[in-house]
Amino acid sequence: MSTLLDIQDLSVEYDRHRVLDGVSLAVRTGEILGIIGETGSGKTTLARAVAGLAPVHGGRIAFDGTDLTALRGRARRAWRRTGALQYVFQDPLRALDPQHTVGTIVGEGLAVAGRQRPAEIATRVSDALTRVGLDPALAARRPGEISGGQRQRVLLARALAVEPRLLLCDEPVSALDASNRNHVLRLLAGLRDTAGVTVVVISHDLSSLAGIADRVAVLYGGRLAEHGPIGDVLAAPRHPYTALLVASAPSVRRERAVPAARLRGTGPGYDGGCNYSARCPFATAACATAPALSTVDGDRAVACHHALADLEFTS
Template sequence: MSLLEVDGLGVSYGRRSGRVLSGVSLSVRPGEVVGVVGETGSGKTTLVRAVVGLVPADEGRVTFDGTEVTALRGRRLRAFRRTGGMQLVFQDSLRSLDPDLTVAAIVAEGLTVAGGLTRSEQAERVDEALIRVGLDPALGTRRPGQVSGGQRQRVALARAIAVRPKVLLCDEPASALDASSRNQVLLLLDRLRRELGVAIVMISHDLTSLAGLVDRVAVLFGGRLVEQGPVGEVFGDPAHPYTALLVASAPSIGARPLGRSAASLRPARDRESWPHGGGCRYAPLCPFATADCAVEPPREERADGRTVACHHAETWSDLVGQTRGALT
């Protein structure tokens, strides 16, 4: 049974910006880690912000633990947020942590909002959260500017888990860190999932980071999900041309090679002039698209549990085989 359900979610930022998300659907089960991957501007951050209600959705719905979050307004929405069931961990820990507060006060923010704890109980929860993320509680007297980048991201995670959430929504939580700190944060997230049973939605543009952490992965392009399924299957045998392009750009995840370079999966420029009438947003860039792809919206639920928004999903293996043969 799903803990978090996103059904046909759409978000617009006005006429100039247009539609940022359209018809996005995904689910997260208790204790599961779901990755969302896509290039910059694909709608990843908008998705997690809309899930927690920071960005209003203009179509679809978000349901968390039986509560339809997108139907909540005003006092009811504020009451829902106080429960702390979903916690968002931002990419830039320096900007997301109040520079004037101590680490202990930052970790206690959610507990203070929720209420119901004595000062000693709250202090115990703060120390417990800091220890969980591998920090000495003695750091509680310092301010964000007095600790390292890796420590700040751990503080942000401590603040999130202090309220004992059921879902963590992590928006590229390790992308601003050096390689060593990044690996430590990813290992920490995996440990928190196992020890606390918390589900995680992990936003990233780095397929390598996701490959060893997530159970399932969803691929966003132009605000639409083009493919989702078990991470080993999606990365190991892509069923959508855009996923294949991402995989070809990250050979370290061990997928089957698709050609000499990622550029092999890019089409001629004349595809960019195709009319677009609500079909596949990737059609102008797809090496396998036909004119119908630009006007007919694709969606296919496969027998293996993978969802592929591609008119050519059934013949994808043959097409890839022909492409691989022509390029090698």
């Protein structure tokens, strides 16, 4: 697969606090990439930086060869109007204007781009609502008049109406019940299979990614801990933090996993070394130096000084 989104050495800071620290990651055309991590790991900041919604302090973000971090002013606005990259927010109630109808909301991107007449926009809105499993008649309603699951799908319809190449979905199922959660996850998988849309799903729930993602990237404390094909990562995690996540997800738990009881400390450190070492049961003197992200097992990479496949995991 070709690379659609190429992130190199990305750093983001807020109030002198580094939220992302040198993250490098490639998203391949036509795949579903899951980005997993606990609250504060930097996963939402990563997505927002890609979408131009968070300040980039270092590094490069390229979309199909176009350096997004170099675009300014009119060039940036012109690129956004192409609709090639769409961001699906986590909270529909905050992301949807309660004063506007669903039809106006879904057609907003088309209207801004100025590419269709009103009748054409109405047709595209109807098509987008149908694609996400909603009755086109909902176009006349307002967000407060529909359910939470419907609002989440309206966000997806708004993104799909402009025919994007990449969807960035920030915790798209975190506020949904089991039935709506499964529906939205199946919908995301279907978009990749039927429309060829590349999808990045931000989540703190490894179980929700297990059935739809092709690859997974694990963030901890603003750094990339591990990434690779999701089946391989779940079956044999190579980073202690990944192993902890697997052990904490009942539906994907494996026998070889690091138990939560063996954790030390309370959170990531920033002393120049490995930011997981304060919590890691395998930490040694070598961890005083930050590990580089190194390729292992072909399509996998891990930032850890120790080959965890050779260490004894206990359940």
